[in-house]
Amino acid sequence: GISQVTCTAPVNIAVIKYWGKRDEQLVLPINPSLSVTLSQDQLCARTTVAASADFKRDRVWLNGQEQSVDAPRLQKCLGEIRRLARKRKHKDERAGDLLGSCVHVCSENNFPTAAGLASSAAGYACLVQSLAKLFHIDGDVSHIARQGSGSACRSMYGGFVEWTMGRLEDGADSVAKQVAPAEHWPELRVLVAVVNAGKKAVGSTEGMQTTVKTSALVKYRAEHVVPSRQEDMRQAILERDFQTFGEITMKDSNQFHATCLDTYPPIFYLNETSKHIIHLVHRYNRHHGKIKAAYTFDAGPNAVLYLLQDDVPEVLALLRHFFPPSSTNNSEREFVQGLPDA
Numbered sequence: 655g656i657s658q659v660t661c662t663a664p665v666n667i668a669v670i671k672y673w674g675k676r677d678e679q680l681v682l683p684i685n686p687s688l689s690v691t692l693s694q695d696q697l698c699a700r701t702t703v704a705a706s707a708d709f710k711r712d713r714v715w716l717n718g719q720e721q722s723v724d725a726p727r728l729q730k731c732l733g734e735i736r737r738l739a740r741k742r743k744h745k746d747e748r749a750g751d752l753l754g755s756c757v758h759v760c761s762e763n764n765f766p767t768a769a770g771l772a773s774s775a776a777g778y779a780c781l782v783q784s785l786a787k788l789f790h791i792d793g794d795v796s797h798i799a800r801q802g803s804g805s806a807c808r809s810m811y812g813g814f815v816e817w818t819m820g821r822l823e824d825g826a827d828s829v830a831k832q833v834a835p836a837e838h839w840p841e842l843r844v845l846v847a848v849v850n851a852g853k854k855a856v857g858s859t860e861g862m863q864t865t866v867k868t869s870a871l872v873k874y875r876a877e878h879v880v881p882s883r884q885e886d887m888r889q890a891i892l893e894r895d896f897q898t899f900g901e902i903t904m905k906d907s908n909q910f911h912a913t914c915l916d917t918y919p920p921i922f923y924l925n926e927t928s929k930h931i932i933h934l935v936h937r938y939n940r941h942h943g944k945i946k947a948a949y950t951f952d953a954g955p956n957a958v959l960y961l962l963q964d965d966v967p968e969v970l971a972l973l974r975h976f977f978p979p980s981s982t983n984n985s986e987r988e989f990v991q992g993l994p995d996a
């Protein structure tokens with residue numbers, strides 16, 4: 655017979671950025687991080703996993719193309735899930751039933767891969783979630799998703815999610831936890847401005863490695879800036895304080911990109927369009943005498959704006975005025991409006 659499971663997983667966008675590992679093997683971060691999980695109706699990953707005694711070997715397809723199963727991160731996730739299933743075999747017989755079978759994995763993104771749009775986060779979250787379901791493993795498996803891609807552990811939960819640093823040597827306590835569900839702040843909106851849908855120049859794994867090796871700023875950030883920021887951000891979320899939320903979001907994005915510039919040789923993820931958007935947001939906020947929109951950028955030039963529901967039409971109009979969808983390539987100037995999970 656064949657057992658089969660399909661899951662979808664959402665994208666998350668960090669407001670306190672993860673940048674730097676203290677353990678490459680286990681994917682343990684040098685600082686905690688915090689993100690907002692987007693709703694799945696526009697950006698998500700979809701994965702089907704199947705197990706059968708007839709399968710001769712594990713196989714994986716990503717967006718229709720077969721991938722090597724030897725990829726270390728994939729091996730890690732598969733291995734960890736099978737290890738957990740073996741451990742739980744005596745508790746739940748079904749967990750053990752499939753242990754002898756090989757698996758076939760089919761994964762798809764409905765948005766550009768590696769464009770700095772957290773596709774690996776949704777992808778690995780989805781993979782681990784569907785494998786856990788296939789092997790009847792319940793409970794938190796964010797520590798396994800973390801080993802696929804650090805930021806993936808935060809996509810295991812909806813709403814506002816933090817990834818704790820953890821203290822244990824094996825990383826078992828470096829996990830994702832929900833700070834508040836999406837319904838906690840229903841007016842919050844996320845706007846994704848696709849500046850460039852191409853592949854990023856320097857991948858985050860490699861980029862943060864070089865940063866940790868060469869930047870003094872990133873060490874200062876992890877030790878002296880993020881710990882208190884993480885607390886302030888959590889508080890701002892609990893109080894639905896958009897002013898504090900927005901200010902910390904922009905400052906943390908800027909500091910993350912400053913550590914990239916402090917990397918040697920330097921890494922540039924923002925392009926001219928990204929910088930124009932940053933200026934535009936500050937001008938817009940200054941005009942209103944308060945923060946109405948907050949930008950954040952990951953390892954690529956695409957802008958993500960956090961704002962409140964009532965301001966969406968105005969901000970969209972502003973973006974479309976300064977960056978008309980038809981001025982160049984349509985695919986490069988499209989705006990996607992993601993909403994938090996409700």
Ligand code: DP6
Pocket residue numbers: 667668670671672673681687774775802803804805806858859860951952953
């Ligand atoms: C800038 O999770 O992609 O998006 O753990 O090496 O797979 P690996 O890195 P990844 O890094 C994400 C970095 C970021 C910030 C964030 O999402 O917190």
